[in-house]
Each structure stands twice: as structure tokens, then as C-alpha cells.
Amino acid sequence: MKLDTIVNQPVIETDRFVLRPLRRSDQGLIDFYAGQEDVARMTTSIPHPLPPGAIEAFITRAQSDERIEDVWAMDGSASDQPEIMGLIGLKRLDTEVSEVGYWVGPAFWNTGLASKAVRALIEANPLNNRALFASVFQDNPASARVLTNCGFEYLGDAESFSVARKASVPTWTYTLNLRGK
Numbered sequence: 236m237k238l239d240t241i242v243n244q245p246v247i248e249t250d251r252f253v254l255r256p257l258r259r260s261d262q263g264l265i266d267f268y269a270g271q272e273d274v275a276r277m278t279t280s281i282p283h284p285l286p287p288g289a290i291e292a293f294i295t296r297a298q299s300d301e302r303i304e305d306v307w308a309m310d311g312s313a314s315d316q317p318e319i320m321g322l323i324g325l326k327r328l329d330t331e332v333s334e335v336g337y338w339v340g341p342a343f344w345n346t347g348l349a350s351k352a353v354r355a356l357i358e359a360n361p362l363n364n365r366a367l368f369a370s371v372f373q374d375n376p377a378s379a380r381v382l383t384n385c386g387f388e389y390l391g392d393a394e395s396f397s398v399a400r401k402a403s404v405p406t407w408t409y410t411l412n413l414r415g416k
Contacts, residue, residue: 242298244305247359249351251314254307254323257297261308264319266290268340275399277375278338283399303327305361309339309352323352331365337381345377353385357411365414370395370406379407387411 242256257265268274269290275283282289297306304326312318321339328334335356339349357367369387371378372395383389387409394403 243300244307245359245361247307247355247361249355251351252309252311252316252320252348253313254352254355255310257294257306257308257322259294261319262290262294264317265293265322268319268321269338271341272399273341274338276397277372277378278336278399279395279397281338281399297324307352307356309348320348321352323349323356325356325362325364325367327362328368331363332368333362333364334368334370336369337378349378349381350384353381357385357413360413365412367411367413368408369410370408372397373405373407379409382409385411 244256246256247254266285269281270283270285272283275281275285296302297304304324306322306324308318308322309320310318311320317340319340320343321337323335323337325333325335335353337349337352367387369382370393371382373392388411390408390410393406393408395406396402397404
């Protein structure tokens with residue numbers, strides 16, 4: 236019998252879904268969405284095709300006490316939606332700065348889900364950050380709109396390596412000052 240690890244990470248409620256720590260039982264839906272090429276290609280870290288055990292290892296890292304990234308499931312089950320509609324995370328870059336990253340399953344694209352999840356993390360500020368950083372691939376303007384609609388300011392252009400694309404991809408980078416809000 237496998238039991239889920241209790242993760243010291245808050246549950247963040249919205250009117251549409253909750254952001255909650257990952258559970259082992261999430262593996263199937265995460266594998267389903269993350270295994271889709273159009274999802275993986277818009278991330279830096281999801282390989283395509285997914286190797287066996289990749290999602291199980293990802294969940295194990297997300298539940299570790301030594302983790303450098305807190306990951307939340309966008310869980311809509313209280314509103315008769317799937318338990319996993321996407322994931323959002325905060326990766327610690329500094330003691331008071333984190334990088335926000337997210338992906339949403341294709342069935343939920345253009346529904347405002349990503350914007351609502353980013354806003355919920357900003358309002359909750361669970362890591363007590365003074366600033367957030369984010370980057371998106373330049374061929375993903377919808378993700379850039381999520382950030383600008385949530386108050387992020389454009390910093391400039393850069394490049395990030397995409398494991399799924401096996402190439403460096405041009406990005407737009409953004410920041411958000413959380414102190415003074």
C-alpha cells in the first residue's frame with residue numbers, strides 16, 4: 236500500500252477550483268496532459284514523449300521536504316470538473332524571489348483557468364515572496380497575456396531550452412513586485 240506524503244504547502248481556494256499539493260493519485264491525469272506534445276512543447280522541462288516513470292518521479296520531487304519548487308494541482312472536483320486541469324508551481328530562485336510556471340490541459344485553454352490560478356498564487360503569496368519572475372516562449376502569446384493580465388511587467392527577451400523541442404527557444408521574461416501591493 237502506498238500512502239501520500241503530507242506536504243507542508245497550503246491549499247488555496249478560488250470560486251472555481253482549489254490549488255492543492257500533488258497526490259500520488261494525480262499521476263494518471265498529469266501523465267495524460269503532460270504526455271501531449273502541444274502541452275510539453277510550451278514548457279522547458281516536460282520531455283516528449285514522456286519516459287516511463289517521469290511523472291511518478293516528478294510527484295516524488297514535489298512531495299519532498301528538500302524540494303525547491305512547490306507545485307499545486309488545479310483541482311476542479313468540487314465544481315464537477317476534473318481533479319487535474321493543470322499545474323502551477325513556484326520555484327525558489329532566492330529567499331524572497333520565485334519563478335512561477337504553469338500549464339493547463341488543452342480542454343481548458345482559453346477559459347481563464349491559468350489567469351485565475353496565477354492571480355490566486357499572487358494573492359496568497361504562500362512563500363512570502365517580494366517578487367515573482369516568469370518567462371514564456373514567444374510562440375505562446377496566450378501565456379504572455381496571462382502574465383500581463385495578472386500585473387506582470389515585461390523585462391525583455393531571452394532564451395530557454397525546451398526539453399520537448401530539444402532546442403533553445405526565444406522567450407519573453409516578466410516580473411511582478413509583490414511588496415507594495
